[in-house]
Structure formats: C-alpha cells, structure tokens
Amino acid sequence: MLTRIEWNTSDAQTRQHLFERPSLGSDAVAVAQEILDAVRARGDAAVHDYALSLDDWAPDAGFRVPDSALVEAEQALADEDRDAILAAAQAVRAFHAEQGYRDYEVQTWPGARASRRATPIDVAGLYVPAGTAPLVSTLIMLTIPAQLAGVPRIAVIAPPRKGQGVEPTVLAAAKLLGVEEVYAIGGAHGVAALGLGVAGLPKADKIFGPGNAYVAAAKALLSQSPNGAAADLPAGPSEVMVVADDAADPELVAIDLLSQAEHDRMAQVVLVAYSENFAAQVEAQIDVLLTQLPRADTARAALANSRAVIVASEDEAVEAANAYASEHLIVQTRNPRAFSDRIRHAGSIFLGPWTPEAAGDYAAGPNHALPTAGAARAYGGVTVEMFQKTTTLLELSEESLESIAPVVERLAALEGLDAHRLAMALRRNRKTDQ
Structure with a gap:
C-alpha cells in the first residue's frame, strides 16, 4: 500500500523523488x-x-x-x-x-x-x-x-x-x-x-x-x-510524517496517518519505521481502519501518493525527518522529546503516544495553519506577528552628529554616493558653525 524505501541504501536522487509532493505535478x-x-x-x-x-x-x-x-x-x-x-x-x-x-x-x-x-x-x-x-x-x-x-x-x-x-x-x-x-x-x-x-x-x-x-x-x-x-505562508494539501520505532502501537500510528489522508486526495502521509515488520503491522491496521471511515475513498487516494521509509537507526530517522520538512511531524519513539530536539525542519511536532495530530488541529492551542511541501525549511505556522508589521523611527540630535556623522560620511564616500555624504556633512558643518 505505502511505497517502500530503504533509507540507507537510497541515493540522493531517489530520496528527493520519494519526498516529492503529489501537488507538484498538478496544473x-x-x-x-x-x-x-x-x-x-x-x-x-x-x-x-x-x-x-x-x-x-x-x-x-x-x-x-x-x-x-x-x-x-x-x-x-x-x-x-x-x-x-x-x-x-x-x-x-x-x-x-x-x-x-x-x-x-x-x-x-x-x-x-x-x-x-x-x-x-x-x-x-x-x-x-x-x-x-x-x-x-x-x-x-x-x-x-x-x-x-x-x-x-x-x-x-x-x-x-x-x-x-x-x-x-x-x-x-x-x-x-x-x-x-x-x-x-x-x-x-x-x-x-x-x-x-x-x-x-x-x-x-x-x-x-x-x-x-x-x-x-x-x-x-x-x-x-x-x-x-x-500571503502568510505556503499552505497547500495537508501532510504528515510519523516516526515510530518498534515499541510504538501500530494502530495508533495507522490512525494518525489516516487522519491526514482523509483530508484531501492530494494529501500525503509518510511513515518512518525502524523495521519492515513494524511497517507491515501498520499497513495491516490501516486496512482495518479504512473500513470504518466515511471518507475512505479520499484516504485511499491519498495513500496512493504516500510512503514508508525504513531506517536502521534514530540518526537515519532524524535525517529523513529533516529532509522531508513536514507540515506535521508525529514522534512515537521511546524518547520523543530527545528526538524532537534534533529536528530543524517541521511545522509542528507532536510528541509521544498520547498526542495525536488531531489535538493540534482542533483544541490544543498551537496554530494548525502550517507550511507544507517542504516550506517548513523556511517558514513556521501562523502567528500573531504575521498580522502585524513594524515601523522603525529614528531621531538624531545635534549631539549625536559628533559621533555618527564621521562614520556615515566615510561609508557614503566608500560607496561613491556623494549626496549621502553631503546630507550628513552639511548638518555636521551647520552645527559647527553655530
């Protein structure tokens, strides 16, 4: 069901292709x-x-x-x-x-x-x-x-x-x-x-x-x-990556994947598993849970664009997570907090078995409007600051001209912008003449 890849045997091109979003090829x-x-x-x-x-x-x-x-x-x-x-x-x-x-x-x-x-x-x-x-x-x-x-x-x-x-x-x-x-x-x-x-x-x-x-x-x-x-940030079809070691609950991992897959036929979900056996257990649970979902057809379409990455270590899992830069990153490992400390690129991170992404979608507090399609490498989610802009104000006194004017004039001369230099020099000279 999920396209499989072994992380440590894949070259850079294969990895890049693996994480291409479904919307990339759309019109x-x-x-x-x-x-x-x-x-x-x-x-x-x-x-x-x-x-x-x-x-x-x-x-x-x-x-x-x-x-x-x-x-x-x-x-x-x-x-x-x-x-x-x-x-x-x-x-x-x-x-x-x-x-x-x-x-x-x-x-x-x-x-x-x-x-x-x-x-x-x-x-x-x-x-x-x-x-x-x-x-x-x-x-x-x-x-x-x-x-x-x-x-x-x-x-x-x-x-x-x-x-x-x-x-x-x-x-x-x-x-x-x-x-x-x-x-x-x-x-x-x-x-x-x-x-x-x-x-x-x-x-x-x-x-x-x-x-x-x-x-x-x-x-x-x-x-x-x-x-x-x-625009606030690049926010297209939803996506999630779930990182789960063999101690995780396959059913909880499966429902977390499906909770994003049911959003949109162009959504994408990625499982990062520490073994083929665990990935197979998750897929079996997905098959069972799909029979219970009213939006199963949407979820199945999204799953066709989705991936299972098999890693051999936490280091590889961290590397895969940072490479994908997911909108949502769910960490179901033995020490999720330590894992999250190594993540540089993710819109929002959900830690441990009791923290479904659904909590963040609805009522936990952090914003669920998040960057997608790898934009988490450069953007965060929606904040109050995004609805604001800043204006700077500058007021110089005659006293300040003694210290700042020589620096401004020197730098303006260095750049060959003489009107800039004179704008400062005229003021400094006028102060001196008084």
Whole structure:
C-alpha cells in the first residue's frame, strides 16, 4: 500500500523523488494564473462566471453572507458544539496571547533615539476551506491571532456547498468568534477577488489560510504580482510524517496517518519505521481502519501518493525527518522529546503516544495553519506577528552628529554616493558653525 524505501541504501536522487509532493505535478499554477489574469481583465464579471461554473453559487445580491444568516446559524448550533468551539478558541487564545511584536527604543549613539513600533495590517483575508469538510477549526486558528494583533477588518471567504451557500457550522462559528464579514466564495477565484478587491469583496492586505493546490498557487501568484495581496505562508494539501520505532502501537500510528489522508486526495502521509515488520503491522491496521471511515475513498487516494521509509537507526530517522520538512511531524519513539530536539525542519511536532495530530488541529492551542511541501525549511505556522508589521523611527540630535556623522560620511564616500555624504556633512558643518 505505502511505497517502500530503504533509507540507507537510497541515493540522493531517489530520496528527493520519494519526498516529492503529489501537488507538484498538478496544473494548479497554470490554472490559477489563468484565473488571476481573467479577474484582472474582467473584474466582477470573471469572478461571477467562475463562481457560477465551479460552485454553482453567484447570487445577484453578492457574495457576502448577510448577518441574519450568521445569527440563524449560531442560534441553531447545538449546545455541545457551541461549548466545543468556545473551549477550543479559549485554548488557542491562551497560546497566542504570548505572541506579538513589542515596541522598544534604544540609544544607538549618544543623542540618537532609534525605536520600533508594531501596528496591525488594515485588512486580513482569511481563507477557510469548507468544501468537502467545513474546517471550523481553521476559522478559529486564523481569527484569534488576527484579533489579538488588533486587525480592524477581518474578511473571511469560504467555499459554498454546491448551490447552497456556506456550511452553517462555519457561519455559526464566525458569529461566536465575533467575525462580521463572511463571503460565500472560495477557490482560486475567491482568492483573486479578495486579493484584488473586486466582486464586492474588500482588498486584503494579506491572505491567510490553507487550501488545495489551486488556492495555494493563487495566493503565491498574488503575493508576487504588483498590487496583489501578500500571503502568510505556503499552505497547500495537508501532510504528515510519523516516526515510530518498534515499541510504538501500530494502530495508533495507522490512525494518525489516516487522519491526514482523509483530508484531501492530494494529501500525503509518510511513515518512518525502524523495521519492515513494524511497517507491515501498520499497513495491516490501516486496512482495518479504512473500513470504518466515511471518507475512505479520499484516504485511499491519498495513500496512493504516500510512503514508508525504513531506517536502521534514530540518526537515519532524524535525517529523513529533516529532509522531508513536514507540515506535521508525529514522534512515537521511546524518547520523543530527545528526538524532537534534533529536528530543524517541521511545522509542528507532536510528541509521544498520547498526542495525536488531531489535538493540534482542533483544541490544543498551537496554530494548525502550517507550511507544507517542504516550506517548513523556511517558514513556521501562523502567528500573531504575521498580522502585524513594524515601523522603525529614528531621531538624531545635534549631539549625536559628533559621533555618527564621521562614520556615515566615510561609508557614503566608500560607496561613491556623494549626496549621502553631503546630507550628513552639511548638518555636521551647520552645527559647527553655530
């Protein structure tokens, strides 16, 4: 079922091919570029056409969900569901409350005041996947850091169910969290509308949230284009790597792999096992558990793109984990904490047999919007800081000119930029003349 590889007998090319993500060969970038070009050229009409053809949802009144629909969904929510959403939100808020840039001021030269201040972005666009699975948890994970950062306008877009609008549980959660703007649009066309500010959507300064390969491509392309919205991080189809030695429970390992495989047909799961025998035990448990899953077909499709890596030692397991740089890394070894200390590249790490990735997805506190496709080598997950930006301020006094001016003038001369040198020299000379 899982494609096998022996780590210590594989060359670099084989290892690289092993860890290629399924979305790598898709047409996502080309399709997303076509959609962005159309929206730039035809504006509202292009967004309307894509929404109608892809979602069967393009109401004449526009894509914004009326507040009455949010209120109705929240009132219809079962008490147990309401309590679960609020409890998860409280844990996420507690974890993220420790984050955020701080203002500070230092004296870098005598009489020179250099400071930094942090301010939120004006408009945060939040993408909440809600097609095959309405991810209320993603709404929680994105909304709370934005609120803690003080973002004044938060606009949520969520793919509508075919011809029916946004899943009511997403609307109910938005109302509970205090989100006022929800738009029933998703996909690359929704990202384009939000990033460019067309079809009645605000123009976001930055777009946050995971999505399929087309959503991820649209976010990336927008962030690279003039006047396009910035993007939080590369977050495409979900993935997990589970590192398990022979002392691990095969059933728990199997269900952790399946919990990611059921997300998306383009998801990828990787098992790092310390023996062929243990890998076989995990695969047997996967076969049993698949019969119990409503989304078994999705999981089977994802498993076709998945891997089992056989290692001979913890050193090899660490090497494989750092090479893959997974979105989620689950460590079920005899000493998971020591293992995790050696990991340099992972979006989020889950330690020990009692810590399923599902806990992080929903209610543990750390953010579940994480880098995928190896981007964990350069990115972390969503934080409060991502909703902020910093501005530096500098104020020099006459006193400071005595010490800083000669250094600035010398360096400007070294670079051959004489106006720079004179900007400092004129001030220094004027002070001397007084």
